[in-house]
Amino acid sequence: MPLATSDTVGILADNLRLRRSVLPIPAANAIRWTEGLHLARGGERVLYTGQMYQLIPYIEQMVATQEKLGDSWLAGFTGFGRRVNRVLNITSFMAHPGVDERSVYDRIPHNVALLLRRAGVEFGSLFDEDLYSGALIYDLGVDEVLKAHAQKVYEVFQKYGVKEAITIDPHTTNMLRTVYPTLIPGYDLRVRSYLEVLADLGYGPSRKLSGEVAIHDSCVFARYEGVVEAPRQLLQQTGLTIREPEHTGTSTWCCGGPAESLFPKTAAAQASRRVSELRAVAGRGVTMCPLCFVNLQKAAGDTMQFEDISDYLLQACQAEGLTEEIANGH
Template sequence: MVQFETPTREVFWNIKHFWLLYVTFVPVVLAFAFGAWNLVRRWRRGKPVQRTDNWRERLDGFFRDAVAQEQIRKGDRRAGFFHVLISWGFVVLFIGTTVVFIHADLRIPLMQGWFYLVFQSLILDLFGLGAIVGLLIALWNRYVIRPRRLTHGVWSDGFILVSLLVIMVTGFLVEGLRIVATQDPWAAWSPVGTATGRLLAAAGLSGFDAQLAAHRFLWWFHMAVSFVFIGYIPFSKMMHMFTSPAAIFTRNLGNKGKLEPIDMESMEEGQVLGVRTLTDFTWKDLLDLDACTECGRCQAVCPAFAVGKPLNPKYIILNMQEQMTAEMGRFPWDKPAGEARPIVGTSIEPEALWSCTTCLACVEACPVEIEHVRKIVDLRRYLVMEEADFPETAQAAVQGLEDRGHPFRGSDASRSDWYADLPYVRELAEAGQAEYLFFVGDAIAFNQRTQNIARAMAKIMHEAGLDFAVLGEEETNSGDVARRIGNEYLYEMFARQNIETFQRYGVKKIVTTDPHVFHTFKNEYPDFGGEFEVIHHSQLIQQLLDEGRIQVEKGRFDRVTYHDPCYLGRHNGEYDAPRFVVDALGAQRIEMERSRERAFCCGAGGGRYFMDDPPGQRINVARAREAAATGAGTVCTACPYCMLMMEDGLTTVAAEAGADGPQVQTKDLAELVAEALVVRAGQAAGGAAAGQES
């Protein structure tokens, strides 16, 4: 055996005909490249979209979520822990293999001295051990704990984990046999390999010839399994090692809840509105289908799935992935399976699409930036605008928007009823202009209960001395409901009408108590030339409290739990302003089990407020139970839809609990502040009515 004065080792020690390694590696590389190109070929059939701009921001996200895996480590910490161990173990071992190649084949002597001892021996050993630990935890998680969110009974999942484990274990067996056979003087720098070699020797493999034979066999076996696995990668879910980082890099850098407009003026003949077949998606959408890791985190947080509705966001993606493979082929020479089939009815049932509340919980939870909600709305657009095929209750809402300018059936209220007895509420038509336009929204104007939110907010702004006005009967729908249901035509009509009205009055700042309006005006109207400063009322109230322009009496409310509206929280990242206001009231704020980014939806978004729910599938009841479980006497929210849904849900919960159950009231943030407002002298009479429920 060869002894080295400088720390190093012989790369192909004990291996004869090692040139076979290079001969067999060629078809492996070709198979990998072949499979990878086929995936790219499929994605290129999607429509163009710009997702390679702003490299600095994209690289920041890439290193944060693909390299450091911050998003994976959120939520399920056990899964995040073992995934980091596995992925980083293999990344470091791949680097180590590359060093061997450079040293042995390019004749650049890297494997020597301190670098050999510290990196090529110690660090590789430790990261390899970490990968084995991660794989064992992953196997335990999948086959013993068996989380509901994972897909069970799929042979390939076990095959992948076991194959990786075999590669890792045989690698240490080979290293251990080399160390004991050569009596490596630097064995202490390879603690795992040394321990493995000693265990093998203690188990009876102590003869030099036996060690040589076992080493040679295991070396070739290790290489064979590794090569087969590398060639298998692009044809398996393991390709997510490459597709997931690609999806993260090409993620949407803007608002995650923003929907893209349809350029109807530039549409070519035969082009459909929305998405009918897979090739109607963009290439990024098709990449998303192959980037899915099947982790099931989207499924675990989906409110529709949680209450038994026929929507599972994980299978929305996976079913379309299967359809893509069937239609576009797994190999370049595969013939297309006939004419491209419509997605709805082939891989996705319409009932699943109409169960979505567009709450964005799935998108927030996805560790690889898959955009589920945009795909769902695009599929809805096709059904609504091309097929006129959508639920009757949703059709009634759209019909109401077309006929009356609002979707609320059976309401005889007008848009000016709520401020009829509030002399300080002016209309823009008479005021001419104002610093703030208070845009009320349909969910408040046409519901007697929620009208009190507008009255409370008007009282607050008046007390603060703000110059504000409303549109009154000139106000119309924001278009949000039509857009989320899928009627882009109607949305665009409302958007252009509102923008024209705002610009005619010189509106610069808009205040609203409706997060759906807030989101639409702030993030989606700019696509049509509507650039305004849009402020949610929770933000304005926080500002007024900060500046001392209003004062509140503390201690009026005891225990308060705050429900995060999806369109304020996940869609726009506003979690702190409402909590600041609750705390300013001196209340004991109690968080629900799921809050902030993980908050459970009320069930109203995506047009679901206007669709029927079977008794056992009511999202608002599930959320109301969670709110009641906090023991709070008041559920506070900052959205009129959430207000209505939570009140309805709490009524059901109270009926279930009976007379001895908890008595919980639902209030909007503005109502709490208005009730606790310290009114300046001379303002009490004018503002008293606003603090009382209508």
């Protein structure tokens, strides 16, 4: 089935404009990661997810639908579909991930909250007002829609008096820290990745993990935001031996993820090439972006196991027996 780029971009932009996300997901599922954490709403500092990890199981189901439909996951809905989607959220009918699929991605922001608490950082959450940043729409060049959305996101920060956002993934970090200041006059939010926060404060886990991991830098962290040393510094403290692939650090290779919404076959081919590089140096890989994680794991299949960096960082603290205590904010 031929790809209609114009309608695919149109549906994604319409969703952001009308529903505040490229792929709207139920609010209850977007905030499930906060369960048991007893977080306050708002405050001067918040942990901000931009829904990136929570979106992944939905995107994956859309991609699975695409494989049945043709070359793009929206191929069967283009043209007529875009017109329908303006009044009825058709993308919501295409993805219903189960608890197991969602829990993997809910775990990551929960991990990060525990790690920040352990480091003595006080923060709240914006819960259902923790909105998608608009990263994909920025990449696709739909600047007018993005600008209006960025203003909505910033108004939520202002409403709760937020001065600092601690981000998790590279795309939300880049949007809030580097892109939004170019769109919003007077924008003054301080934005740091949790990896930078933990590296600055001192992480120092008590338990040593063993083994080798191939590190996969996110393009956005490494080349857009200069986040290269913090993840290495933290991983070294876990005791893991970091193996660097041929393309690494500021010369990292892309996972292919940015091409997935329009050219999934291109994305898959790039992911396979990247997995080959990573597999050449270690049997396990570590990622720091949900898109990298899902693309690389999918390409690797059973030949290589990937973990999000927060999983390793928390595993190295588990011997401390603090997880339950930290979760309760004590």
